[in-house]
Amino acid sequence: MEKQVINPWTWQEERNYVQAVEVRNVESTLYVSGQTAISDDGISSDRDMRSQLLHTIRNLEKVIREAGYELNHIVRLNIYTTSASELFENFGIVQEWLTDNGIRQASTVLEVKSLFETLKVELEATAVK
Secondary structure (H helix, E strand, O other), X not given: OEEEEEOOXXXXXXXXXXXXXXXXXXXXXXXXXXXXXXXXXXXXXXXXXXXXXXXXXHHHHHHHHHOOOOHHHEEEEEEEEOOHHHHHHOHHHHHHHHHHOOOOOEEEEEEXXXXXXXXXXXXXXXXXX
């Protein structure tokens, strides 16, 4: 697999995403459903944004690794949240995770009216190998 980042500007670097990712010679692609802070028993978290972000990231990592992919092969990460202001107050968690795992992805952040039950954030990813 060959991956090329396209960034016509430099300002997005401090926001931990890229404008586009081109991938060539792909062996396979993994489309991950939106992951949230739901326990192994299927119980939705009612905790704060920080806690839900950490739990959601763990769940996303579990699905990607279970499928035999590496985190740094994430090429797209969409973030859905019921509160953009709460998300951005805690966004350092996401930025640190992206940096620590060498993830350089195209991203979209969307504020939505609601998510399932008591959930505040959902991460949807595409990974390649």
